[in-house]
Amino acid sequence: MSGIIRTQGAQVGFNDLKLPGMWSRKIGKDLYEIFIGPQHPGSGHMRIVIRVDGDVIVEADPDMGYVHRTMEKLSEVRTWIKGIPLFERMAIHDACNVTLPYVRAVEKLMDIEAPERAKYLRVLLCEINRIAAFLYGFGIFGVFLGHSTMYMWPFGDREVWVELAEWLTGARLTHSYPVFGGVRRDVPAGFTDALRKAIRYMRKRLEDYRKIFVDNPVIRARLEGVGVIPKNLAIELGITGPNLRASGVKYDVRLNHPYEVYDQLDFEIPVFQEGDAYARVWQRVEEIKQSLNILEQVADWLDKHPRTPILHDKFWKTAPPLYKKIFEETGRAKLGAVYAIMKVPAGKAYERAETARGEISYYVESNGGNKPYRIRIHSASARNALVYKYIVPGHRVMDLPAIYGSIDYFPPEADR
Amino acid sequence: MSGILDAIIKIITWPPLWQLVVLGLLIPLGVVVFILWFERKTAARVQRRIGPYHVSPKIAGGLQLIADLMRYMFQEVIIPKTVDKFPFIVAPLAALILSIVPVVAIPFTSIEAYFPIDMSYSLIISLALLTLSPLFIILSGWASNNKFSVIGGMREAYLITAYELVAVLAFLSAGAITGSFNLVDIVEAQSGVKWFIILNPLAFAAAFIGVLLSTSGFPFEIAESEHEVVAGAFTEYSGLVYGMNMGAAYLKRMIFSIMIAVVFLGGWQPYTPGEGFIAGYLVPSIVILIKATVLMMIFSFFRAVYGRYRLDQALDIAWKILFPLAVLGFGLGLLEAYLGII
Numbered sequence: 001m002s003g004i005i006r007t008q009g010a011q012v013g014f015n016d017l018k019l020p021g022m023w024s025r026k027i028g029k030d031l032y033e034i035f036i037g038p039q040h041p042g043s044g045h046m047r048i049v050i051r052v053d054g055d056v057i058v059e060a061d062p063d064m065g066y067v068h069r070t071m072e073k074l075s076e077v078r079t080w081i082k083g084i085p086l087f088e089r090m091a092i093h094d095a096c097n098v099t100l101p102y103v104r105a106v107e108k109l110m111d112i113e114a115p116e117r118a119k120y121l122r123v124l125l126c127e128i129n130r131i132a133a134f135l136y137g138f139g140i141f142g143v144f145l146g147h148s149t150m151y152m153w154p155f156g157d158r159e160v161w162v163e164l165a166e167w168l169t170g171a172r173l174t175h176s177y178p179v180f181g182g183v184r185r186d187v188p189a190g191f192t193d194a195l196r197k198a199i200r201y202m203r204k205r206l207e208d209y210r211k212i213f214v215d216n217p218v219i220r221a222r223l224e225g226v227g228v229i230p231k232n233l234a235i236e237l238g239i240t241g242p243n244l245r246a247s248g249v250k251y252d253v254r255l256n257h258p259y260e261v262y263d264q265l266d267f268e269i270p271v272f273q274e275g276d277a278y279a280r281v282w283q284r285v286e287e288i289k290q291s292l293n294i295l296e297q298v299a300d301w302l303d304k305h306p307r308t309p310i311l312h313d314k315f316w317k318t319a320p321p322l323y324k325k326i327f328e329e330t331g332r333a334k335l336g337a338v339y340a341i342m343k344v345p346a347g348k349a350y351e352r353a354e355t356a357r358g359e360i361s362y363y364v365e366s367n368g369g370n371k372p373y374r375i376r377i378h379s380a381s382a383r384n385a386l387v388y389k390y391i392v393p394g395h396r397v398m399d400l401p402a403i404y405g406s407i408d409y410f411p412p413e414a415d416r
Numbered sequence: 417m418s419g420i421l422d423a424i425i426k427i428i429t430w431p432p433l434w435q436l437v438v439l440g441l442l443i444p445l446g447v448v449v450f451i452l453w454f455e456r457k458t459a460a461r462v463q464r465r466i467g468p469y470h471v472s473p474k475i476a477g478g479l480q481l482i483a484d485l486m487r488y489m490f491q492e493v494i495i496p497k498t499v500d501k502f503p504f505i506v507a508p509l510a511a512l513i514l515s516i517v518p519v520v521a522i523p524f525t526s527i528e529a530y531f532p533i534d535m536s537y538s539l540i541i542s543l544a545l546l547t548l549s550p551l552f553i554i555l556s557g558w559a560s561n562n563k564f565s566v567i568g569g570m571r572e573a574y575l576i577t578a579y580e581l582v583a584v585l586a587f588l589s590a591g592a593i594t595g596s597f598n599l600v601d602i603v604e605a606q607s608g609v610k611w612f613i614i615l616n617p618l619a620f621a622a623a624f625i626g627v628l629l630s631t632s633g634f635p636f637e638i639a640e641s642e643h644e645v646v647a648g649a650f651t652e653y654s655g656l657v658y659g660m661n662m663g664a665a666y667l668k669r670m671i672f673s674i675m676i677a678v679v680f681l682g683g684w685q686p687y688t689p690g691e692g693f694i695a696g697y698l699v700p701s702i703v704i705l706i707k708a709t710v711l712m713m714i715f716s717f718f719r720a721v722y723g724r725y726r727l728d729q730a731l732d733i734a735w736k737i738l739f740p741l742a743v744l745g746f747g748l749g750l751l752e753a754y755l756g757i758i
Binding site for chain 1: 462463634644646725727
C-alpha cells in the first residue's frame with residue numbers, strides 16, 4: 001500500500017506509477033480492472049471492482065457506501081418516534097421488519113410490552129413484508145440472468161402483498177406500522193379473507209415460478225455450483241439470513257431468539273446444504289412457503305379474537321374519548337400527542353429481528369431525554385456484502401450477476 | 417410519359433437492385449418492425465403486461481418501433497474523444513451493409529432472368545458473405561476504447577468461432593444431399609414434402625441454434641449482455657448509429673432466416689414460379705419471406721422463456737453438442753445422397 005496520496009488524513013487515491021497530477025495504481029501483469037458500478041446496469045448503488053485474467057475474475061473488491069445517509073447520527077437529533085420513519089428508509093419494502101427491533105428496544109427501556117393483538121399484527125405485517133421483499137429480490141435476480149419473465153412476474157405478484165400492506169397500514173412501502181407499545185391500526189373488515197385469497201394465489205404462483213425459472217435448464221446451468229459459500233466461511237464472515245441457511249446453518253432469529261409471537265406459531269425454517277446460488281433460490285422459495293403458513297395462522301388467530309386495544313395502556317389511557325370512539329368504529333388508532341414529548345428512561349437495550357435479508361440488530365442507549373443518546377444498527381446486507389470478496393474470485397465475469405443477485409444484497413440497507 | 421414510367425419500373429425491378437434494396441433492406445426492415453412489435457407483445461402477454469400501446473392504440477401499439485427509431489434519429493450522435501474515429505463510424509455501417517449483402521446470392525425464384533448473379537455456387541457465396549459482418553462488430557468494440565466494448569467484442573469473437581463452423585456445416589449438408597452448391601437446385605430438390613427439415617432434422621437443428629448463437633438470440637444473448645458488459649461492443653454508441661447497430665443484428669437474423677427457409681423449408685415450394693414478374697418473382701419471394709418471418713417469430717419468442725447461458729457454457733454447447741450434430745447432419749445428408757432418396 002505504498003504511495004497512497006493522503007489529503008487531510010483521508011485516503012484519496014494511489015500514485016504507484018508516479019504520474020504527475022494523476023492517480024494510478026498497479027494491478028498486476030495481464031490483469032484487466034473493471035469497475036462494475038456504481039453507474040452500471042448490473043450493480044445497484046454499489047461498486048464491485050473486479051480484476052480479470054481473461055474471463056476469470058482473480059480479485060473482487062466490494063466498494064460500499066454510495067447511499068450512506070448518516071442514519072445513526074441523524075437519529076440522535078430527532079425525537080424517539082421520528083426514528084421509526086427514519087430507519088424504515090434502510091429497506092423501504094421491508095419496513096416493518098427493519099424498524100421492529102428499534103421499537104422493541106425502546107419498549108424494553110420503557111419496560112412496557114405491546115398487547116398480544118398488536119404482537120400478532122406486527123407478525124402479520126412482518127411476514128407480508130418478508131414475502132414482498134423476497135419477490136423483489138427474485139425480480140432483480142431474474143433480470144440479472146436475462147430472464148425478463150422472472151423480472152415481471154414477481155414484481156407483478158409483489159403488488160398483491162404491497163396492496164395488502166397498504167390496506168392494513170395506509171402506506172404501500174414505508175408503513176411506520178409498529179409504534180412504541182403497539183401498532184398504529186387494527187385490521188380492516190374483510191382483511192383476513194383477502195389475505196387467505198392472496199395466500200392461495202401465491203402458492204399457485206410459486207409453482208409457476210418453479211416451472212419457468214427455478215427448473216429452467218438454462219437457469220439451472222447458470223446457478224448450480226456457482227458462488228458456493230462453504231458452511232465454515234459463512235460462519236466466519238457472519239453471513240446471515242437465507243444465505244446462511246442455504247449454506248447449512250440453522251439459524252433464524254425467529255427460531256433461536258423468538259420475539260413477538262413467533263414462539264406460539266408453528267413453522268419450520270428450511271435449511272439447504274449446498275450453499276450455491278441455486279440453493280439460495282430454493283431457500284427463498286421455501287421461506288416464502290413458511291411465511292405463507294405463518295400468515296395463515298395469524299389470520300386464524302385474528303378471526304377468533306375480538307378487537308381489543310392495540311396500544312399499551314400507558315399510551316392508551318392518554319387517548320381522548322374521541323380517539324377511542326374512532327378506534328372502536330374503524331380500527332384506526334391515531335397516534336397520541338404523548339408520543340411527541342415522550343421521554344425514555346436512561347439505559348441500554350439491544351434487540352434483534354429477522355428481516356428478509358437476515359438478522360438486523362439495534363443497540364439503543366438513552367440518557368433519559370426525549371432523543372436517543374446513541375443508536376447503533378447492524379444490518380443484514382452490511383454483513384452479507386463481505387462475501388463478494390471471498391466467493392467471487394475464481395468465477396467467470398458472467399457469474400458476477402448470478403452471485404450478486406443470489407445474495408439479494410440491498411445497498412441502502414447496508415450503507416444506512 | 418409511359419416510356420419514362422416503364423424505364424423507372426425496369427430500373428426498380430432490375431434483379432440486383434430489387435433484390436438488394438427491396439428484398440434485402442426494405443422488406444426485412446418492415447419485417448423487423450413487425451417482429452420487434454411481436455416480440456414485445458408476446459413477451460408482454462407471457463409476463464401479464466400490455467406491452468407497447470400508447471403510441472398507436474388502434475393497432476395495438478404497432479408504431480411504437482417507428483417512434484423509437486425517430487427518437488434515435490433525432491438524438492445527438494456522440495463520438496467520444498477517446499475513440500478511434502474512422503473505424504468507430506465505419507464499422508457499424510460495414511456491419512449493416514454486410515448483413516444485407518448475402519441476399520444477392522439467394523435465389524427467390526427458379527427463373528434465370530430474375531437472378532441477380534449467377535447461382536451456380538450461391539450456397540457457398542451467401543454463407544461466405546454471412547460470416548463477414550461479425551468482424552466489424554469486433555472492430556467497433558475495439559475502436560470504442562472502452563473496457564466493456566472490448567469485452568463485448570471479444571465475446572463476439574469467441575462466439576464466431578463457435579457458431580460459424582456449425583452453421584456452415586449445417587447449411588452445407590443440403591449441398592451433400594443434392595450434390596450441388598446451387599441454391600436453385602437445392603430448392604427444386606425439395607419438391608413436395610421432401611423438405612430438408614424432414615429429411616435432415618439434425619442439420620436443421622444445428623443451423624437453427626447456430627443462428628440463435630450468431631444473432632445474440634436468447635438464450636445466447638451474451639455479447640450484449642446488459643448486466644455484465646452494458647451493451648457490449650455498442651456501449652459507446654448513441655443516436656442513429658446505435659439504432660443501426662441494433663437493426664443490423666435483426667437484419668442479419670432475417671437474412672439467416674431466409675437462408676434457412678430456402679435451404680431447409682423448401683424455399684418457394686409448394687408454389688411453382690410461373691411466367692412474368694408477379695407470378696415468377698414476386699409471389700415466390702413472398703412465400704419465402706413468410707417462412708422466414710415465422711422463423712423470426714419463433715426466435716423472438718425465446719426471449720420470454722429463457723435466461724442467458726454463460727459464455728463458456730455457450731461455447732460448450734456449440735463445440736460439444738452442436739458441432740457433432742452438424743457433422744452427423746452432414747453425414748446423414750451424404751447417406752441420403754448415397755441411398756438416392758432425392
